[in-house]
Amino acid sequence: MWTKLVPVTALIAAITLTGATAHADPAAHTEPTAPIGGEALGSRGLVAPTGVKKPPKSKATSYVVADADTGEVLAAKDAHGRYLPASTLKTLTAVTLIPRLDKNRRIRPSHNACNQEGSAVGLSPKATYKVDDLFKALMMSSGNDAAMALAETNGSLAQTMNDMNAEARRLQAYDTVAKTPSGLDKPGQSSSAYDLALIARAGLANADFRRYISTKIAKFPAPKGYYEISNHNKLLWRYNGMIGVKNGWTSKAQASFVGAATRGGHTIVVSIMRHEGGFWDEVTQLLDWGFSVRGKVTPVGRLVDPLPASALAAPGQQQPSIAPGASGAPNATASPGISVTPAAQPPLLDTAASKQTDSTKTVGSLVIGGGLLFGLIWVAYGIRRKRTRSGS
Numbered sequence: 001m002w003t004k005l006v007p008v009t010a011l012i013a014a015i016t017l018t019g020a021t022a023h024a025d026p027a028a029h030t031e032p033t034a035p036i037g038g039e040a041l042g043s044r045g046l047v048a049p050t051g052v053k054k055p056p057k058s059k060a061t062s063y064v065v066a067d068a069d070t071g072e073v074l075a076a077k078d079a080h081g082r083y084l085p086a087s088t089l090k091t092l093t094a095v096t097l098i099p100r101l102d103k104n105r106r107i108r109p110s111h112n113a114c115n116q117e118g119s120a121v122g123l124s125p126k127a128t129y130k131v132d133d134l135f136k137a138l139m140m141s142s143g144n145d146a147a148m149a150l151a152e153t154n155g156s157l158a159q160t161m162n163d164m165n166a167e168a169r170r171l172q173a174y175d176t177v178a179k180t181p182s183g184l185d186k187p188g189q190s191s192s193a194y195d196l197a198l199i200a201r202a203g204l205a206n207a208d209f210r211r212y213i214s215t216k217i218a219k220f221p222a223p224k225g226y227y228e229i230s231n232h233n234k235l236l237w238r239y240n241g242m243i244g245v246k247n248g249w250t251s252k253a254q255a256s257f258v259g260a261a262t263r264g265g266h267t268i269v270v271s272i273m274r275h276e277g278g279f280w281d282e283v284t285q286l287l288d289w290g291f292s293v294r295g296k297v298t299p300v301g302r303l304v305d306p307l308p309a310s311a312l313a314a315p316g317q318q319q320p321s322i323a324p325g326a327s328g329a330p331n332a333t334a335s336p337g338i339s340v341t342p343a344a345q346p347p348l349l350d351t352a353a354s355k356q357t358d359s360t361k362t363v364g365s366l367v368i369g370g371g372l373l374f375g376l377i378w379v380a381y382g383i384r385r386k387r388t389r390s391g392s
Contacts, residue, residue: 064193131150
């Protein structure tokens with residue numbers, strides 16, 4: 001009896017403990033009383049105004065369509081879901097560093113900057129560059145080498161990361177945690193479609209930012225002469241009124257994009273995250289939809305204004321934030337004129353797995369392995385004991 005019961009008990013205990021570790025999150029965020037920008041934006045499903053045609057379908061896991069002039073969010077899907085931002089994080093790099101660096105300053109990039117992995121503009125340690133050129137390389141060619149060169153020009157990489165995260169807090173982009181100036185994937189780095197729209201809106205208020213993101217072709221200095229670089233934003237050539245902003249992609253983040261366009265004196269911003277690719281037509285349709293409904297519908301939320309300097313938290317003070325899906329309950333409150341479509345809820349095991357960190361996965365594996373090993377030893381012991389009894 002015991003030889004059968006104990007290993008089963010050990011296995012159940014192992015699975016139970018693993019389930020517990022899957023939900024353990026020592027770095028859990030403090031939940032705000034309501035999602036930033038409005039209660040309805042806490043939903044992980046589609047949030048859209050009633051009385052008009054729903055926004056076009058998108059394969060993006062998360063998106064936001066907003067009126068950049070008024071800050072009104074016109075439609076959203078999983079607006080506060082935290083995902084890897086890829087190179088769209090460069091919008092925060094630019095918004096943070098443009099006011100801090102003299103655009104006419106000349107610098108010679110380090111070997112570290114010139115050897116960054118991923119997309120690059122082709123910096124050489126043998127050449128000198130104006131900061132203005134580096135910002136063009138950052139926002140047009142998505143140069144990871146330019147991102148590092150700018151970070152080092154700001155004092156150091158560590159200083160720049162502190163500045164970027166402080167700027168995110170000032171903008172109330174609480175879903176955003178910057179770990180790199182380029183957006184290259186790094187554990188703990190995140191943003192959301194809401195934050196990307198918020199950061200882009202802040203950038204649009206800066207003339208130099210607008211100039212960098214809207215430039216299609218530019219001459220870029222080389223050790224001898226120059227070469228041409230082009231903007232990676234295809235909509236600058238394809239969409240009437242496109243201002244620009246930034247797209248990004250890594251294999252883990254998938255495709256992301258934030259862009260803005262102006263028509264009839266009004267500006268619409270669209271941000272998407274976790275798209276499998278080929279999103280240009282979808283963004284075009286979302287922009288068209290935004291222009292068609294702006295000023296005619298009840299907004300589903302709002303892009304909040306930056307905090308005044310006096311309201312910024314002291315160093316180390318925890319800011320309110322929204323954990324992925326935490327506010328996305330199916331019962332998210334919808335005001336009159338707003339339709340909330342709950343997102344399909346993942347199976348329990350999927351939910352548990354999605355909350356695991358590297359450390360909890362390791363603990364879980366050790367618990368399972370230990371439980372199974374104990375069970376096998378006990379079974380072997382029981383078999384040997386039975387044989388011994390039979391032979392005596």
